[in-house]
Every structure is written in structure tokens, then in C-alpha cells.
Amino acid sequence: MSNTDNQDQLEVIEQLLNKRWPENIIEPTLDRIAALTDALGSPHLSYPTIHIAGTNGKTTTARMIDQLLAALGYRVGRYTSPHLQSFTERISIKGAPISPDLMIATYNDIALYLDLIDSGQLNPISYFEALTAMAFVAFAEYPVDIAVIEAGLGGQWDATNVVSSQVSVMTPIGFDHMEYLGNTLTEIAQTKAGIFKPESNVVLAAQSSEVAKVLMAQVAKVSAIPFREGIEFAVKKRELAVGGQLISLQALYGDVDDIYLPLYGDHQAGNAALALASVEAFAGVKLDDELVKDAFSKVTSPGRCEIVYRDPTVIIDAAHNPHGAKAIARTINSEFDFEMVVGVVAVLAEKDAAGVLAELATCVDYLIVSQSQSARAMKSTQLAKIATDYFKPEQIEVFGDLTGAITYALEKVTLTNQVSEAVSAVLITGSVVTAGAAREIIKRLGVKK
Numbered sequence: 001m002s003n004t005d006n007q008d009q010l011e012v013i014e015q016l017l018n019k020r021w022p023e024n025i026i027e028p029t030l031d032r033i034a035a036l037t038d039a040l041g042s043p044h045l046s047y048p049t050i051h052i053a054g055t056n057g058k059t060t061t062a063r064m065i066d067q068l069l070a071a072l073g074y075r076v077g078r079y080t081s082p083h084l085q086s087f088t089e090r091i092s093i094k095g096a097p098i099s100p101d102l103m104i105a106t107y108n109d110i111a112l113y114l115d116l117i118d119s120g121q122l123n124p125i126s127y128f129e130a131l132t133a134m135a136f137v138a139f140a141e142y143p144v145d146i147a148v149i150e151a152g153l154g155g156q157w158d159a160t161n162v163v164s165s166q167v168s169v170m171t172p173i174g175f176d177h178m179e180y181l182g183n184t185l186t187e188i189a190q191t192k193a194g195i196f197k198p199e200s201n202v203v204l205a206a207q208s209s210e211v212a213k214v215l216m217a218q219v220a221k222v223s224a225i226p227f228r229e230g231i232e233f234a235v236k237k238r239e240l241a242v243g244g245q246l247i248s249l250q251a252l253y254g255d256v257d258d259i260y261l262p263l264y265g266d267h268q269a270g271n272a273a274l275a276l277a278s279v280e281a282f283a284g285v286k287l288d289d290e291l292v293k294d295a296f297s298k299v300t301s302p303g304r305c306e307i308v309y310r311d312p313t314v315i316i317d318a319a320h321n322p323h324g325a326k327a328i329a330r331t332i333n334s335e336f337d338f339e340m341v342v343g344v345v346a347v348l349a350e351k352d353a354a355g356v357l358a359e360l361a362t363c364v365d366y367l368i369v370s371q372s373q374s375a376r377a378m379k380s381t382q383l384a385k386i387a388t389d390y391f392k393p394e395q396i397e398v399f400g401d402l403t404g405a406i407t408y409a410l411e412k413v414t415l416t417n418q419v420s421e422a423v424s425a426v427l428i429t430g431s432v433v434t435a436g437a438a439r440e441i442i443k444r445l446g447v448k449k
Helices: 003-018 031-039 058-071 100-120 127-141 185-195 209-221 266-283 289-297 322-335 353-360 380-387 402-418 432-444
Strands: 049-053 076-079 091-093 146-150 167-170 201-204 225-228 234-241 244-251 254-261 306-310 313-316 341-345 366-369 396-398 425-429
Touching: 003 100, 003 127, 031 100, 031 127, 049 058, 049 185, 049 266, 058 076, 058 146, 058 266, 058 289, 076 127, 091 127, 100 127, 127 146, 167 185, 167 266, 185 209, 201 209, 201 266, 209 225, 225 266, 234 254, 234 266, 244 266, 254 266, 254 289, 266 322, 306 432, 313 432, 322 353, 322 425, 341 353, 341 402, 353 380, 366 380, 366 402, 380 396, 402 425, 402 432, 425 432
Parallel strands: 049 146, 049 167, 076 146, 167 201, 201 225, 313 425, 341 366, 341 425, 366 396
Antiparallel strands: 076 091, 234 244, 244 254, 306 313
16 A cells, blocks of 8 residues: 555545544543443553653653663553644554554554444444553554553543553643543642552652642552652753753662753753653562663654744644643743744633733743643634733733734744844744644754754
8 A cells, every 4th residue: 555545545434533532521430431341342451551641742742751661671552642744643552553454454443343333332432442442453453562551641541541450650630621520630630649559659740738648548548569769769950961851760679860852941850760760660660771871862842842943943732731831931031042033822711811921921931822732722813912011012922813913923033033142043832732733843844943
């Protein structure tokens, strides 16, 4: 089959999936995904799993765990969401997105089962449930030795929660998806803690005291074994390095010093500590220091404080809630020395735009408000109105077209750099959709890293 034929078939599959219940809407039930996986022969139970939930850092932590497990010689399947540019990115096998051939074959394998379950349920299988089932089947068919599974939204009622994980991982919890998860951190934590399995290992990132109490209560309820950041594992030390940072970690079975991590931000050091503890919890032994160093040196995290161009500096970050915006703002302020930062921001309508802008106002000097092509995008005019609470009128520009916004930002920063000895930069952020679109726009404009 030719590449053109493959691409045509992938587009048809994506269109069929997009017609299903959208992934940003959840229903508190596992009935549909349980019925589907049962009909498929429970492929998700044919390999061990590490299951990850939390508010931010899940995808990067999953990529780090994947890299460490691969260094140990495992064939790893990784399921993450949402995607930046192609829905095939969500299903990764041996560190790479699923091949078009396998993606097409997997969909064809489950298509009749989707119709079967649809016919017997009040609501049809959702987009996310269908893709989750496809990941389970693809990993079983390959086959993988272990799967790293990221929860999509929440935990207890997330379609991924049919797995029987050996290790559950909780990244930092903050406010997001309150319409489904609750309006307090304790409510959100309770829902996310629903991934903890009886007598399993639970690895917890540092949390606020109110969240930690909820998580530890659930750990005790299911008789799990907890490993807590700051107690059983920790970031011992970190310092800036060219292209990232140098970190030392307290792991579960000993310290590992002088690890080069090619990612920016103290939150990424925390993700690294969480990933190493998760893999050691799974393996039950200390990992070789040199293996750990080599694995972390190869970690990438597209769309997360990703420098996609250097003249001028263009940074893309998928921050889509205040917690994520605070992390990128802190990273920009502490690890770069820019004279001016021009922010291009486009958010989704259901998100806390005010909270995001409040955090970005601490690092952005000039704001270009825009909107993505997503049907869920907040109108640029609405976002601009919210922005007036955090930026002065002369700091705000409005572009309804994201390509125009990015082009203008590049021109403004380029001109500024030409007349100043200091360096200014462009930060493009606001959602995963914005980050993905920006990567494509930068490529289309002929801008290369």
C-alpha cells in the first residue's frame, strides 16, 4: 500500500473517530469501555501497565518512563493524550508513533466491535474510548512487554482505568476540568485517586497538604504501597546547563548524581524524579547509574517549553491551565534572560483563560491574542477582553488568525533584536491545540530550529 493510500485511509479513520462523542466530555461510567475490551478479549490485561494521572506533567513523565524502560531492554507501548499534530502520536511503540499500517489494521480489527457495543449502549463509544481500545489492541498485537498509560481526563471514570496497573503514578494536582472533576482540590484528587489499584505500588509527586491527605487515604483504603516525593524519593539538586539542566536525584534505592536532562524548568526535574521512582517501583531494584543518565539524556518533550527556533528564539509550550502557565512563566523568568517576551496566546473556550493570563502576565511583556482552528477555541476578541485585566491596552494586539499572530510576533521580536544588544523572544502557548498548530505554522513559514 502506498503512502498516499495510507494517508487517505488514516484521514477517513480520523473523520470516523471525530464523529463520535468528543473526548472533552465525560460520563461517570466505565460500562462502555469495559464492554468493548471484554468483547475484544481483554487485550489490556495481556501485559503489565504503569498508569499515570494528575493535572500537569503526565505526558512528559510518560515519555521519561518509556525511555527508562526501553534502556532496560523492554519493548514499550505508550498511550498519551491529547496529540500535538497527528492522532497517531497518541499510540507509541518502541518510542515512535504507531505506523500507518498498524494504525489502519488496528482500527479495522475493532470497527465491528465498536458498532456492536454502540448498538447495546444508551450512548455510543466515545472518541477517547475508541482510541484507548485501539491502543490496548495494538500493544497486544505487537506485542509490547509493558504499557505506559496516561489517563485522559480525571481517573476514576477515565476510559484507561480498566487497566490493572502494577504501578499508579500521580503527577501534581491542580485546578482543571472542574465541570467534571469538582470545584475543590480535594474533590479533584478523590476522582484522580480512583486509578489506585489494590496492593499495587503508588508513586506520588509532591502535593499540597489537602491533596496529599486525600491521596494517602485512598492508598490506605486499597492497601497499596506508597512512594512519596520528598520522603522516599526527591530532587536533591539542580543547576542550569546548556540546553537544559544538570540534576541529582534521590531514587528509591540510592542516589544518582550528575544527570543531564535536556529540558527546562524545575517542574521537569520533578517529573524526572517521579519517572525514575516509578520505574524502580516497577522493577523492584536499583537501576544502573549510567543507564539512568543515558536514558534521561535522550528524553524529548515536544510542545513543552520547546525551543523551535533560535533567531529569534521561539518557545512553544502547551500550558492550558493556570498550573501549567505558572510553570512556564517561572521557567522563562528563572532560566532565560530575555529583554522582552512577546506572547502569542490562544486558549480553548472551556478553560480558565483568566487564570492562564494572570500567570503569563508575570513573564510576558507584549501579548498577541489569537485563536486556533479548533471548534472549541475561545474567540480572540473574548480573550482580548479578559486580557485587559492583566495587561495594559498598549501591551495587547489581537489577531483572529494564528498564522498572522505568529508572523507578527516573529517580525516584532526580530526588529527588536536588530536594534538591541539584548535578546527578546516569542512564547506561543495557551493549549495543546495551539502548540501543535504553532509547530506546523513555524514549519510552513520556513523557520527551522
